[in-house]
Amino acid sequence: MEGNSQYNNPVKATLTGITNLFKSKERVGELKESDRLDGKKVLITGSSSGLGLASAKQLASLGAEVIMAVRSGIPEKGEEVKKASGSEKIQMLYVDLLDFNSIKDLVEQVKGKIGPLDVVICNAGIVAGKARKTKDGLEEMFMVNYVSSFYFLRLLLAQNLIKKNDPASRIVIVDSESHRDPKAFNWDDFGKFKEHKIGQTVSLYGYYKLLLVTFAHELSRRLNDEQTTVSVFSLCPGPVNSNIAREAPAIFQPLLKLVFSLFFRSPEKAAEPVLYMSASADLNNKSWDYMFLMERKNVDPKATEQANGVKLWNLSNELITSLGYPIGD
Numbered sequence: 001m002e003g004n005s006q007y008n009n010p011v012k013a014t015l016t017g018i019t020n021l022f023k024s025k026e027r028v029g030e031l032k033e034s035d036r037l038d039g040k041k042v043l044i045t046g047s048s049s050g051l052g053l054a055s056a057k058q059l060a061s062l063g064a065e066v067i068m069a070v071r072s073g074i075p076e077k078g079e080e081v082k083k084a085s086g087s088e089k090i091q092m093l094y095v096d097l098l099d100f101n102s103i104k105d106l107v108e109q110v111k112g113k114i115g116p117l118d119v120v121i122c123n124a125g126i127v128a129g130k131a132r133k134t135k136d137g138l139e140e141m142f143m144v145n146y147v148s149s150f151y152f153l154r155l156l157l158a159q160n161l162i163k164k165n166d167p168a169s170r171i172v173i174v175d176s177e178s179h180r181d182p183k184a185f186n187w188d189d190f191g192k193f194k195e196h197k198i199g200q201t202v203s204l205y206g207y208y209k210l211l212l213v214t215f216a217h218e219l220s221r222r223l224n225d226e227q228t229t230v231s232v233f234s235l236c237p238g239p240v241n242s243n244i245a246r247e248a249p250a251i252f253q254p255l256l257k258l259v260f261s262l263f264f265r266s267p268e269k270a271a272e273p274v275l276y277m278s279a280s281a282d283l284n285n286k287s288w289d290y291m292f293l294m295e296r297k298n299v300d301p302k303a304t305e306q307a308n309g310v311k312l313w314n315l316s317n318e319l320i321t322s323l324g325y326p327i328g329d
């Protein structure tokens with residue numbers, strides 16, 4: 001998991017992010033005026049802050065009924081979204097993605113209050129200052145950045161709460177270019193709690209983003225074998241001036257705030273690929289796509305190798321079953 005050294009410490013990761021911003025070239029396209037989300041139900045996690053909050057505002061402006069699945073900011077962030085978009089079609093549902101029971105409860109709330117979703121955006125993510133255990137004994141970053149999305153999406157799909165066979169239904173997963181950093185999967189350690197301090201955090205973050213994008217690709221393969229039933233897309237928004245570095249040591253905070261505000265993109269601007277992947281008719285019926293900013297890219301080859309996707313799927317199933325949260329296939 002040491003990586004190829006572009007993202008394996010916070011300073012290199014920041015510099016790589018900024019350099020990549022300037023390297024990005026060919027745009028996949030633009031949202032058109034006709035790309036509206038009127039009548040569509042769009043759920044987005046982590047929409048109390050940063051990229052998720054900015055995306056929620058713009059999704060609402062495109063006419064979507066936006067379901068903000070959050071653990072903080074109820075109701076004030078929802079009011080902020082209403083004010084910014086002029087839309088009243090905003091609902092807020094509580095979820096703590098560190099807790100399987102809370103995710104299960106979110107799915108029950110979707111079932112009871114919302115009904116089948118057109119677009120689900122898994123956006124929440126953390127960079128933890130140090131290793132912490134969830135009540136199930138998992139490492140928090142592993143749970144929020146990977147396992148929670150696996151569990152949430154699988155539960156939604158098992159209960160038919162994501163529309164299928166509609167050319168515009170989508171699952172959009174917010175990943176990171178840092179998924180390219182790990183050299184290999186470490187299957188032997190899968191799910192095992194690992195101590196880490198801020199120095200190793202960025203490497204682990206990249207590793208969990210590799211797991212996430214590998215799952216996204218495998219999910220697409222399973223859902224869209226012969227024809228597209230639900231599009232599965234993933235993206236990296238590039239460096240975003242958000243609260244993602246909130247757990248960095250206090251001594252670095254002023255410097256990070258300065259670098260973020262000078263070189264990173266505003267959440268409003270960074271939301272462009274989230275909006276495009278959620279609403280563009282150009283992507284109707286497409287089964288799989290990955291974008292960095294507005295550029296189409298291939299993900300790391302490890303993530304698209306079928307043997308890795310299958311292995312990850314099986315290990316994730318075994319893990320959640322062993323913890324007492326089986327989904328069943």
Ligand SMILES: NC(=O)c1ccc[n+]([C@@H]2O[C@H](COP(=O)([O-])OP(=O)(O)OC[C@H]3O[C@@H](n4cnc5c(N)ncnc54)[C@H](OP(=O)(O)O)[C@@H]3O)[C@@H](O)[C@H]2O)c1
Pocket residue numbers: 045046047048049050051052070071072073095096097098123124125126144174175176177236237238239240241242243244245
């Ligand atoms: N910022 C970047 O440069 C960058 C670059 C590439 C990819 N990304 C990805 O972009 C996504 C959004 O991050 P951001 O930059 O917008 O960071 P952010 O401002 O820190 O937002 C993260 C969001 O995730 C939520 N979240 C964290 N833990 C949660 C939990 N246990 N349960 C429910 N929600 C939880 C946070 O909720 P609370 O506010 O309640 O904690 C917050 O709404 C992440 O997936 C991140 O990995 C960011």
